[in-house]
Amino acid sequence: MYFVSKNVNKYNEIKELLLDNGLTHLRLEHKKIELKEIQSNFLDEVATVKVKQAFELFGEQVLIEDDGLFIESLNGFPGVYSSFVYDTLGNNGILDLLKNKTNRKAVFKSVIAFYEGKNIKTFIGEVKGLISDNIQEGGWGFDPIFIPENAEKCFGQMDLNSKNKYSHRRSALVQFYKWYIQNINKIVK
Amino acid sequence: MYFVSKNVNKYNEIKELLLDNGLTHLRLEHKKIELKEIQSNFLDEVATVKVKQAFELFGEQVLIEDDGLFIESLNGFPGVYSSFVYDTLGNNGILDLLKNKTNRKAVFKSVIAFYEGKNIKTFIGEVKGLISDNIQEGGWGFDPIFIPENAEKCFGQMDLNSKNKYSHRRSALVQFYKWYIQNINKIVK
Numbered sequence: 001m002y003f004v005s006k007n008v009n010k011y012n013e014i015k016e017l018l019l020d021n022g023l024t025h026l027r028l029e030h031k032k033i034e035l036k037e038i039q040s041n042f043l044d045e046v047a048t049v050k051v052k053q054a055f056e057l058f059g060e061q062v063l064i065e066d067d068g069l070f071i072e073s074l075n076g077f078p079g080v081y082s083s084f085v086y087d088t089l090g091n092n093g094i095l096d097l098l099k100n101k102t103n104r105k106a107v108f109k110s111v112i113a114f115y116e117g118k119n120i121k122t123f124i125g126e127v128k129g130l131i132s133d134n135i136q137e138g139g140w141g142f143d144p145i146f147i148p149e150n151a152e153k154c155f156g157q158m159d160l161n162s163k164n165k166y167s168h169r170r171s172a173l174v175q176f177y178k179w180y181i182q183n184i185n186k187i188v189k
Numbered sequence: 190m191y192f193v194s195k196n197v198n199k200y201n202e203i204k205e206l207l208l209d210n211g212l213t214h215l216r217l218e219h220k221k222i223e224l225k226e227i228q229s230n231f232l233d234e235v236a237t238v239k240v241k242q243a244f245e246l247f248g249e250q251v252l253i254e255d256d257g258l259f260i261e262s263l264n265g266f267p268g269v270y271s272s273f274v275y276d277t278l279g280n281n282g283i284l285d286l287l288k289n290k291t292n293r294k295a296v297f298k299s300v301i302a303f304y305e306g307k308n309i310k311t312f313i314g315e316v317k318g319l320i321s322d323n324i325q326e327g328g329w330g331f332d333p334i335f336i337p338e339n340a341e342k343c344f345g346q347m348d349l350n351s352k353n354k355y356s357h358r359r360s361a362l363v364q365f366y367k368w369y370i371q372n373i374n375k376i377v378k
Contacts, residue, residue: 036227038228039227075276075278077274081273084228089263089264089286097286
């Protein structure tokens with residue numbers, strides 16, 4: 001099965017998640033390309049369009065993952081545009097936007113989409129948390145400013161193993177894996 | 190010809206622009222619907238996909254307009270995601286992001302796309318300017334914080350007639366109009 005993403009960090013994290021969770025019946029090969037995304041406020045809609053493109057390119061079972069940080073007091077910003085916002089404003093920009101806000105609640109959401117040419121399946125995982133007051137270096141993307149609920153540290157300061165305990169990405173991946181194992185015999189090869 | 194946009198303000202501005210510039214050979218009918226947008230850093234790529242959709246829906250000559258505010262010290266943010274950013278962060282959010290920046294330069298870009306089922310034509314207009322220190326009420330969208338070069342007031346404090354002198358939208362529309370008039374006989378009806 002191909003895992004299609006321009007982001008190597010994401011592929012590594014997914015591989016480690018599979019390993020740590022004993023999800024050994026899935027062998028992923030990374031295809032490092034950038035897929036076009038639509039503008040939509042819904043992660044699963046974005047993922048659906050992306051996974052279709054991926055299948056058209058490779059003609060085999062494909063998996064993609066997309067995620068977004070939804071900040072409550074910013075009306076869900078940056079949401080599905082997280083990667084553009086990270087590239088332009090960075091974590092400093094997010095902290096500037098929250099400077100005068102007392103509500104620092106945020107949700108990190110991950111969607112996994114799978115397509116074998118017949119049916120698209122999507123699985124959403126999420127983790128609630130807070131945006132930290134300062135950047136705490138480590139990790140990638142918004143990891144240095146996101147503290148998951150019931151944790152003391154932000155994602156950026158955890159090793160991959162600790163991050164994966166809370167991870168929105170793990171939750172989506174485990175849901176997909178369970179479904180996949182149950183349906184593997186029905187899936188067109 | 191159909192002008193396809195969810196935004197009534199935009200339609201009204203375009204109508205007024207046509208009138209004020211004596212561009213009388215073009216009769217637009219507003220179709221108020223929201224078109225899907227792709228995520229891309231290029232306005233004309235977004236517009237190309239949108240105008241195709243519009244043609245598929247209405248099957249006749251269609252015109253769409255898209256615009257974006259590109260702020261230099263924010264690496265082009267909010268760019269093509271201007272409408273999402275306006276809805277979530279508003280003008281206050283932009284000012285928060287610029288609080289500690291001395292460079293307040295920005296470019297407002299507009300793209301007009303036309304499609305008659307054979308060839309897609311796009312026209313880009315732009316106006317340079319500055320982001321104001323405070324919100325100056327009036328107008329819509331980012332009008333209350335954008336001061337065009339060589340002007341004293343922001344777009345929001347100008348009447349439509351004055352705004353249209355500087356307008357990126359006027360520039361794109363006039364380019365389109367000139368092309369359209371020259372090519373009207375070649376265009377499939």
